Amino acid sequence: xxxxxxxxxxxxxxxxxxxxxxxxxxxxxxxxxxxxxxxxxxxxxxxxxxxxxxxxxxxxxxxxxxxxxxxxxxxxxxxxxxxxxxxxxxxxxxxxxxxxxxxxxxxxxxxxxxxxxxxxxxxxxxxxxxxxxxxxxxxxxxxxxxxxxxxxxxxxxxxxxxxxxxxxxxxxxxxxxxxxxxxxxxxxxxxxxxxxxxxxxxxxxxxxxxxxxxxxxxxxxxxxxxxxxxxxxxxxxxxxxxxxxxxxxxxxxxxxxxx
Amino acid sequence: xxxxxxxxxxxxxxxxxxxxxxxxxxxxxxxxxxxxxxxxxxxxxxxxxxxxxxxxxxxxxxxxxxxxxxxxxxxxxxxxxxxxxxxxxxxxxxxxxxxxxxxxxxxxxxxxxxxxxxxxxxxxxxxxxxxxxxxxxxxxxxxxxxxxxxxxxxxxxxxxxxxxxxxxxxxxxxxxxxxxxxxxxxxxxxxxxxxxxxxxxxxxxxxxxxxxxxxxxxxxxxxxxxxxxxxxxxxxxxxxxxxxxxxxxxxxxxxxxxxxxxxxxxxxx
Numbered sequence: 124x125x126x127x128x129x130x131x132x133x134x135x136x137x138x139x140x141x142x143x144x145x146x147x148x149x150x151x152x153x154x155x156x157x158x159x160x161x162x163x164x165x166x167x168x169x170x171x172x173x174x175x176x177x178x179x180x181x182x183x184x185x186x187x188x189x190x191x192x193x194x195x196x197x198x199x200x201x202x203x204x205x206x207x208x209x210x211x212x213x214x215x216x217x218x219x220x221x222x223x224x225x226x227x228x229x230x231x232x233x234x235x236x237x238x239x240x241x242x243x244x245x246x247x248x249x250x251x252x253x254x255x256x257x258x259x260x261x262x263x264x265x266x267x268x269x270x271x272x273x274x275x276x277x278x279x280x281x282x283x284x285x286x287x288x289x290x291x292x293x294x295x296x297x298x299x300x301x302x303x304x305x306x307x308x309x310x311x312x313x314x315x316x317x318x319x320x321x322x323x324x325x326x327x328x329x330x331x332x333x334x335x336x337x338x339x340x341x342x343x344x345x346x347x348x349x350x351x352x353x354x355x356x357x358x359x360x361x362x363x364x365x366x367x368x369x370x371x372x373x374x375x376x377x378x379x380x381x382x
Numbered sequence: 383x384x385x386x387x388x389x390x391x392x393x394x395x396x397x398x399x400x401x402x403x404x405x406x407x408x409x410x411x412x413x414x415x416x417x418x419x420x421x422x423x424x425x426x427x428x429x430x431x432x433x434x435x436x437x438x439x440x441x442x443x444x445x446x447x448x449x450x451x452x453x454x455x456x457x458x459x460x461x462x463x464x465x466x467x468x469x470x471x472x473x474x475x476x477x478x479x480x481x482x483x484x485x486x487x488x489x490x491x492x493x494x495x496x497x498x499x500x501x502x503x504x505x506x507x508x509x510x511x512x513x514x515x516x517x518x519x520x521x522x523x524x525x526x527x528x529x530x531x532x533x534x535x536x537x538x539x540x541x542x543x544x545x546x547x548x549x550x551x552x553x554x555x556x557x558x559x560x561x562x563x564x565x566x567x568x569x570x571x572x573x574x575x576x577x578x579x580x581x582x583x584x585x586x587x588x589x590x591x592x593x594x595x596x597x598x599x600x601x602x603x604x605x606x607x608x609x610x611x612x613x614x615x616x617x618x619x620x621x622x623x624x625x626x627x628x629x630x631x632x633x634x635x636x637x638x639x640x641x642x643x644x645x646x647x648x649x650x651x
Binding site: 201 | 547549550552553554555556557558559563567568571572574
C-alpha cells in the first residue's frame with residue numbers, strides 16, 4: 124500500500140477566453156519516509172500539484188489519497204511550507220510557531236513543549252520573544268520549518284522553500300531541513316527548479332514537462348548520494364553525473380516546447 | 383585617536399539634529415505669537431472690524447468668564463461626548479460593514495455602485511431628515527457624526543482587507559483554518575494600520591458631522607455656541623468656540639497617534 128497515492132490527477136484553469144490545462148494525468152505514489160523532488164521548468168504546474176496534494180485546491184480530474192484516505196481539504200497530517208516564510212509580523216516568534224496548533228485546537232502543554240524543543244534543535248530558542256522583522260531571512264525560514272513541524276505532520280510539502288535565500292544560507296538550510304526531516308522520519312515532497320538541490324536532497328526526482336504539466340521522467344537518486352547530507356552529496360562524483368543527465372533531459376523538454 | 387573620531391563626529395551629528403529641531407520649534411512659536419499679536423494689533427488699530435473679527439484679548443476674557451461660571455464645560459462636554467461616540471461608532475460600523483462585504487464577495491459586487499454613490503453624496507444634506515426621524519436630541523447629532531464617516535471607512539478598510547498578502551491566508555488554510563480564523567488571525571491584524579489611519583481621518587470627519595448637527599438642532603455644545611453667537615452677532619463667542627474646537631480636535635488626533643504607536647510598534651515590515 125502506498126503512503127501517498129495520486130491517481131490520474133489533472134487540473135484545468137478557466138478564464139473568459141480560454142481553458143488552460145495545467146496538469147494532465149499525473150499518477151504517482153510516494154512511500155513513507157521517502158523524499159521526492161518535483162523538478163521542472165517554470166509553468167509546468169509543479170506548485171499547483173503541491174497545492175492539490177495539500178488539499179488547498181481540488182483537482183479537476185483524478186484523486187489524491189493519503190493512507191487510502193481521500194484528500195479533499197487541508198489535512199492535519201500534511202504540512203505545507205511556502206516559498207517565503209510568511210511569518211506573521213504582528214505575532215512574536217513563539218506565537219508564530221504555535222499558530223498551527225492553535226488553529227487545529229490542540230494547543231496543550233505537551234505540544235508546546237515539543238514545539239519549543241524543535242526551536243532549540245534548530246538553534247533559535249532565544250528568539251522566541253522577538254518579532255519576525257528582527258530575524259534574518261535564513262532564521263525566518265527555519266522558524267517557518269518549526270511552524271510546519273509543530274503540528275507533527277507525517278508528510279511535508281516544500282514549495283521552493285530555499286529560493287528566496289542567498290546561496291550560502293540555502294546550502295546550510297538544505298542540510299538542516301534534510302537532517303531534521305530524516306531524524307523525525309518525515310515523508311517530504313520538494314518542489315524546485317534547482318537541479319542541484321533536487322539531487323542533493325531527494326531519494327527520487329520526478330521531472331515535469333510543460334504545457335500541459337506531465338511527468339516526463341523519474342530518476343532514482345543513487346544510494347551514495349542518499350545517505351549523505353545535501354552539502355556532502357554535492358561533492359560526490361555521482362552528483363555531477365546525475366546533474367549532467369538531468370540537464371540533458373531538461374534541454375530536451377525545452378526543445379519540445381519550442382517546436 | 384581613531385577611537386575618538388567616530389564618536390566625535392557622531393556627537394556633532396546629534397548636535398546638528400538638535401539644532402535643526404530647535405530651529406523648527408522656534409519658527410513654529412514665532413508664527414503662533416506673530417499671528418495672535420498681529421490679530422490683536424490690527425483689531426486695536428481698527429484695520430479689521432473688531433465687531434466681526436474680535437480680538438485675542440476679548441476672546442480670552444470671555445473664556446475666563448465662561449470658565450468661571452462653569453458654563454463652557456457643559457458645552458465642551460456635550461460636543462466632546464457626541465464626537466467621541468460618533469467617531470468610535472463610525473469606525474466600528476465601517477469596519478463591521480467592510481468585514482461583512484469581505485465575507486460575502488457576492489455582496490461586494492452588488493453593493494459596489496451604491497457605496498460609490500453614498501460616498502460621493504454630501505451626507506450633511508441628510509441632516510434635516512435625521513432630525514425629524516430621530517428627534518432633536520443627542521441621538522440625531524451622533525448619527526450625523528457616524529453617517530459622515532462610515533461609508534469612507536468601509537471603502538478604505540475593505541480595500542485594505544483585499545490587499546492583504548494572500549499567502550498569509552494560505553498559511554492559515556494549510557493548517558485547516560476556517561474562514562473565521564483567516565479573518566481573525568490574518569485579515570484583521572494585518573489591517574490594524576489601515577484601521578488606525580481611518581480612525582485619524584474620522585476624528586476630523588466626526589467633528590464636521592457633530593458641529594453641523596449642532597448647527598441644525600441643539601441647546602448645548604460648541605456648535606450651538608457658534609450658531610448662537612452668529613445670531614446675536616457675538617463673534618467673540620464664535621471665534622472662541624472655534625479655537626476650542628481646533629484645540630480639542632488636535633488633542634484627539636494626538637491621542638489616536640499615541641494609540642497607533644502603542645499598537646503598531648513592532649511591525650515595521
